Amino acid sequence: MKQELGALARALSLPYYDDALPAHDQFHASRVRALSERVADEHERTVDRGVLTAAAWLHDIGRPLERRGVIENHGEWAAAEAKDLLEAEAVATDRLDAIQHCLRTHSIRSCSPEPETLEAKILFDADKLEATGAVGLVRMACIVGERSGRAGETYAVIDTPAVDGEVSSELPDITLLREWAAERLEQLYTPPGRRLGTSRWRFMKEFFTQFTNEIAIEPAE
Template sequence: MERELEALARELSIPYYEAALPAHDSFHANRVRDLSLRLADECGDAVDRDVLSAAAWLHDIGRPLERTGEIDDHDEWGAGEAADLLAAEGVATDRIAAIEHCIRAHSIRASSPEPETLEAKLLFDADKLDATGAVGIVRLACIVGERSGRTGEKHAVIDDSSVQRPATADRPDVSLLREWARERLDELYTDPGRRLGASRWEFTESFFARFADELGVEGER
C-alpha cells in the first residue's frame, strides 16, 4: 500500500505544480519527499512512510494559487484539496486525516498549527531544510526574485547591508536570505533535522563569508 499511496499522491499532485515557479515546484516536492524519508530513517521511531511520502508530494499544491492571489493560505487550501482528491480515490479516512494534518502544519507562518505527529514534524523539517545549504540559497534567491517588483515591494539587490552604499541601503539585500535560512533552522523539531541543519548552516555561513569577500568587505581572497 505504501508505494501505491505515494504513487497516487505524486500523480495527483503533478498537475498542480505545472504553474509553479522554481522555488515551489514538483522538484521541490520531490526533494522534500527524499529528505523527509532520510530523516525518518535516522529518527529511530516508527514512521508511517506512506503518509509522509504522500504528504510531501501534496504539501505545496496550493502555492501557485496563493502566488496569484486566488487563495490566501496554501496550507489550509492544499490540505482540503488533498483530502478531497484522496477521498475520491478511496483512500482510508485515517490516512487522509494524517496527510491533511501534515500539510496544514508544514509552514512557519503564525496561523499554521503546530505539527503534532512525527510525520508532520518530519515533513516540516524536510521542507525547511530545503531552504538551507546550497540548494536552499538558490531557492531563497528565487523567492526574492519572485517577490521583487510586485506592487508595493521594492526590487531586491545583489548586495550586502554591511557595505554602506546609499543607493541600495533602503532595499532588500542578500542578507535577507541568511536571515530566512536561520529562521527556518531555528524552528526544526527533530534531532535528525537539527543535525542536518547544523551541517547545512556551516555551508550557508561559508557562502556568505565568501560573498562578503567578493564585495570587498574584508578584501577578496
C-alpha cells in the same frame, strides 16, 4: 486504493505544479520527499512512510493559486483539496486525516497550527531544510525574484550591509537570506533534521563569507 499511497499522491499532485515557479515546483516537492525519507531513516521512531511521502508531494499544490491571489493559505487549501482527491481513491480515513494534518502544519507562518504527529514534524523539517544549504540559497534567491516581479519593484539587492560609511541600499541585502535560513533552522523539530541543518548552516556561513569577500574586492587600477 489500488496504488501505493506515495505513488498515488505523486500522480495526483503533478498537474497542480504545471504553473509553479521554480522555488515551489514539482522538483521542490520531490526534494522535500527525499529529505523527509532521509530524516525518517535516521529517526529512532517508526514513521508512516506512505502518509509522509504523500504529504510531501501534496504540500505545495496550492502555491500557484496563492501566488496569483486566488487563495490565501496554500496549506489549508491543500488539505481540503487532498481530502477530495484521496477520498475518491478510497484512501482510509485515518491516513487521510494524517496527511491533512501534515499539510495544514507544514508552513512557518504564525497562523499555521503546530505539527503534532511525527510525520507532520518530519515534513515541516524537510520543507524548512529546503531553505538552507546550497539548494536553499538558490531557492531563496528565486523567491526574492518572484516577490520583486509580483510587486513590480525591487524586493532586495545583491549586496552586503554598508561598511565604513559606504553607500548602501535601503532595501534588504544578503542578510535577508541569512535571516530566513536562521529562522527556519531554529524551528526544526527532529534530531535528524537539526543535524542536517547544522551541516547546511556550516556551508551557508562559508558562502556568506565568500560573498562578502567578492563584494569587497577593490577595482583594479
